[in-house]
Amino acid sequence: MKLKHFNIACLCLLALSLTAFAQQAQRPLITEDVDTVKPGAMRVDFGFDFIQHREFGLSGLQGDLTRVGVVSLTFGLSPNVEFEIGGVIQNYLSVNRQARPAPFPLRLSTGTNSTHDTGDFYLATKFKLRRESKRTPAFGFRFGAEMPNSNQERGIGVNQTNFFATVLTGKHFGKKLYVYGNLGLGILTAPLDRFSQNDVLLYGLAATYGVNESLTLVGEINGRRSTRGIAPRGTESDGAARFGARIKAGGLLWDVAGIRGLSNFSERSGVTFGITYQADVFSPINK
DSSP: OHHHHHHHHHHHHHHHHOOSOOSSOOTTOOSOOSOOOOTTEEEEEEEEEEEEEEEOTTTOEEEEEEEEEEEEEEEEEETTEEEEEEEEEEEEEEEEEESSOOSSOOOOOTTSSEEEEOOOOEEEEEEEEEOOOSSSOEEEEEEEEEOOOSOGGGSSOOOOOEEEEEEEEEEEETTTEEEEEEEEEEEEEOSSSTTOEEEEEEEEEEEEEESSSSEEEEEEEEEEEESSSSOOTTOOOEEEEEEEEEEEETTEEEEEEEEEEOSTTSOSEEEEEEEEEEEEOSOOOOO
16 A cells, blocks of 8 residues: 555656646547647646546446546657557545446455545557648547556456547637547447457547636537447446636646536546646657
8 A cells, every 4th residue: 555655656746847838738628639749748647536426337336436646648759649658546436335236246445435446547649640721620540558457346447458549630710719529439348248349439529718828718528439239337338528727827737627427327527637747858760
């Protein structure tokens, strides 16, 4: 336990040690922008989520979830390519009830009605394929994989390897409004069924509006839709709407957003907040 707390503290100190101001931000939205991090730069997103009334399809648990350390590191490899690694350092679930029986024994915290676990981290690469013009939007492509870092017996994660790929598009309307979206495919391994998967539709529609140089309003609808009539446990449809703001202050980019679930297995409501930094960390190879 002490080692986990030490790792969390080290990652927080790493984030706070960066001083360069972020030129591009993703948080607090999940929908991917077409633009990529500039070559040689690293963007750090670090945040916290407080989620109410969330149901976990695989374990059947239902409760209030706290995500500590929603982190991502994004590296600009070239003018149109970036690489990203991210995930949740620790999930804490306060269990309200067992919505349906778990298909395997659960290991909850001794003497408490709660559980905690590391999140499943992901690796992803994004390509910007076409720049925006006056009449046509920009286009890009992103693909990646989610790794099995969680322990399904903890009742939060599914501990499976999943694949995702999405087409990205974005268009500015005037100097203040920017609308962008994602559409793609997710291949989710069915945790309980051998040689089985659920192909889900991935979607996202987001908009940002720059009120002034310091304040930007943001909003989105983002999620996944199962293509099977009865989804395998742990691969159910999920989605949420987020509305909030980004604020430039003190040389940092702060964000906050409210969350509203869109499906039966989504959270009822929640809030997220975090910070974003970007700094030049290496010199890209120029041929």
